[in-house]
Amino acid sequence: MTFSITINGETREIDAPGDMPLLWALRNELGMVGTKFGCGIGMCGACTVHVDGQATRSCSLPLSAVGDKQVSTIEALGQSPVGQALQQAWLDDDVMQCGYCQAGQLMNATALLNNNPNPSDDEISAAMSGNICRCACYNRIHEAIAKVAR
């Protein structure tokens, strides 16, 4: 079946089964490999994208459920002022270690600040608590988000 999906402002045609997770459509059908596979069961946050502005786990969203919603991925993060500010804070604070989970971390952080530009520390912790980092960069991630929020 062919799906017509808006990704980063562009309409893309994807010929794939409707139950294919959006994550695999992005990576395998479109070659957009910035979005990462971690657990595949909605538990780690590595695959986070935005769907109509909300942080969404693309491993758990079937293509058939995307419809006319707007999908944004890490490839377009630098197109938004908040995304740019977070990327810069990530660099300034040397947030990354291995880097594997960071696309998901950044997409979730951007959704947080787009929806709540001045979150409290508790709100940052709550919003980011589902994004797992095997290198345990949690403090630096939190500080970088707080810096952009101020």
Ligand code: FES
């Ligand atoms: Fe989607 Fe882990 S790969 S939540």
